[in-house]
Amino acid sequence: MVFSSLVFLYLFLPLVIIAYFISPKYFRNMVLLIASLFFYAWGEPKYVFLMLISILVNYVMGIVIDQTPPSAKKKRLLILTLIVNIAILGYYKYAGFFIGIWEDLFHVDIEFEEVPLPIGISFYTFQAMSYIIDVYRQEVKAQRSLTDLSLFISLFPQLVAGPIVRYQTIAEQIKRRIIKNEDLMIGTRRFIQGLAKKVLIANPMGAVADYCFALSGDNLATGTAWLGILAYTLQIYFDFSGYSDMAIGLARIFGFKFLENFNYPYISQSITEFWRRWHISLSQWFRDYVYFPLGGSRVDAQWKVYRNLLVVWTLTGFWHGASWTFMAWGFYYGVLICLEKWVVLKWLDNIPRVLRHVYVLLIVMIGWVFFRADDFAYSFNYIKTMFFLKDVPLYDYRTLLVLNDYGLYYVAGILFSIPVYQWYAKWSEQKAQENNGFYVSLRIVQTAYYLLIVFIVTMFLVNSTHNPFIYFRF
């Protein structure tokens, strides 16, 4: 089930809210767990059992590791559990890719039927691994309640597209949480914001990106190529951050406070900063569980820092999908971050701010070309078209049509990519605290405004019966 669907918004969500708030407090985790399993089973019922197996393995091994004193045996238990987790993920996500490589290398045919990727497997496997590692490091105690651990791993707001929530973030909240009026208001607001980002900006921009990336050769004018990649740049941000907003908002309604996953990445002034603002939970996961264990930047030679960065970023790319283009995309960022660490950051300090923004946006958009295209050949051709290296017109009727029919979506996308709304929200909330009349008016206007957005979103959703999220298959 996806959040941006009529069945979620008008069937699942109201029923879960009712069930949750009329239940006694001791039963609320169970209500959420049942809802989460139902939510997961909606699309691919058989894979709910795979997730339950994963939960059971991590539950048992968590307790065993917790009870084992620090020793080589404890480490072996950790490694064994991690291998089981990675094996499950590897089988479903990467087996086909590696078998393909093996076949190419040794010119053999291996019989392997590609299995469909269980939704959200990358997210819940990473959450489970973070739990096990934290238990091993004795940063948290193992969870003794199977219901509570199951809820941590399967909690429906973040189950299928993140953010990747670390156990220590919500361990206490799983046990007890107090839901204030403010939580309900902020959660509802955040959920509707995410819904609008996904439905009103990401989806229309996705349609433009699909249209432009389906063009090839002479049909792709330079202007169209730029509009296409700009559309994709906006689509992927509003799609993913919209989903995170919905997840954070829904969790807040049920009393959980998740950490932020995006912080206006497109206003960054360096690639290093971009990755501190983009998919924060994934970057932090790799930092804490891969980069630091490799030695991070505390190593005896500078080249090892670069090696560690390249390993982490190539793995980050690989996490996004089992293909060479995703790995290349990750490696691309690894190289850029190494270069920034080496010398580029110093150069950037000396150039005007606007050029730093241009630098980041160009690098990111080129990266998205590799991310979006199916193969390297198409990516390179697309980039050549963007930079006038192909004999194609500057613009054609497609360019004008996209500009006319989707211009407003671009404007909205660009406007909401910068923290304009955040500034306004901060200003208005501050003023509301100082002035009661303003406070009441603000709440009334906000309510009308957000209900209007729900109305418009519903209008868009009724028109759309097929509405997949980009990040579902990761």
Added chain:
Amino acid sequence: MKKFELLLPISFFIFIFGMLIVHVWMPDRAVSQMENRNLTVLNKRPGLEQIFSGEYSKHLEDYFTDQFPKRDGWIREYVLLQRHMGKLYLNDKYYLAGDGWIAVSPVVEVEEEAVEKFVDELSGLSHDLAQAGIPFTYYSFPAKATYILKAPEFMPKDVGQEQNRKVHELLKERNVDEVRLMDYMDPSIPVEEMYYKTDHHWTMRGAYAAYEALIGTLSERMDESLSPFPYDERNTVCLKNEFLGSWNKILAMTVENDDHVCYNEPIDFSEILTIYERTATREYQADVDKLYGIAKTYEESRPVEYSEGYSRDLIELNIYNQKPQVDKHLVVIKDSYFNPIQLLVASHFRRLTIIDLRYFDKPLIDYLKEIHPDYVLLAYNDRNLNVYLKNE
């Protein structure tokens, strides 16, 4: 003051829960006239396999979306929003010209593969019929999308006419008899009179001109003295009912228009024609008035669509004529463009068999050999590049 913090969450909850209540309370609809399709109806007894395969959740999602309260109203609002936002191509396809015409986005490149395949299929059909001693001609009817070329100035020209000519050239090279009907139609009729503004079909005026050209060209081919009933404006009768144009329906009937279903009947067809409709299960004699122009019996307040104005697409019709001009059996393999003129054409032949291959359920060639007509036409609008031949 803190209670005001609950204003949004409570309002939001009331809205979504209220919609759920309305959804449950409102009776389900079986069909959406606007979308021209059956709506999903709830399967209350799913099998275990359906549940575990995910098929049932997909079904429930389809059901919930299809039966969403005031679905047509939401779609209408969406189209209006696109118009207010200045979108040129509504739903990314439909251009609304200032004078009330709805046009589709132009085809900018000849669809070479589709053309080749279409020509191959027609050649095969012609060849098979020739072996059975049955003459065959392909007729392309001028489609609205090919001749109503309304688009923003910067858009390239539609290549429909070029594509249509290419089909005919290739058929000629392969010795398949063909007629590009537009070349034989009265050029004095403005194309704007030939088509509905809000539908993808032609008006009675356009269809009548095609009928005249069709009979004229057939007369030469069959070596018979066929002469069409000449067009007489005085025979034209129009319904006052609102017209549900196919493209207007896609745009949720948001385009105001003066389209109406009209008829031009030079004779009383019911006096000379007897019609047999064959369905998948039976063949029966049908009333002429029920198979053609059922909308004539409607109340004025009831909106009418093209298929109700003229005829639905049926598997097979056999029309027998008591007073034929020629003692010949003609088979027409057709699409919906033929529907307004089927009785006019039938009034010239002893027997007219009309086949719609989209629904036809028998091996075509075997069937044609069995009934062995004097002549076979395949008459499709020129945007239609699919013969719909099933593997035989």
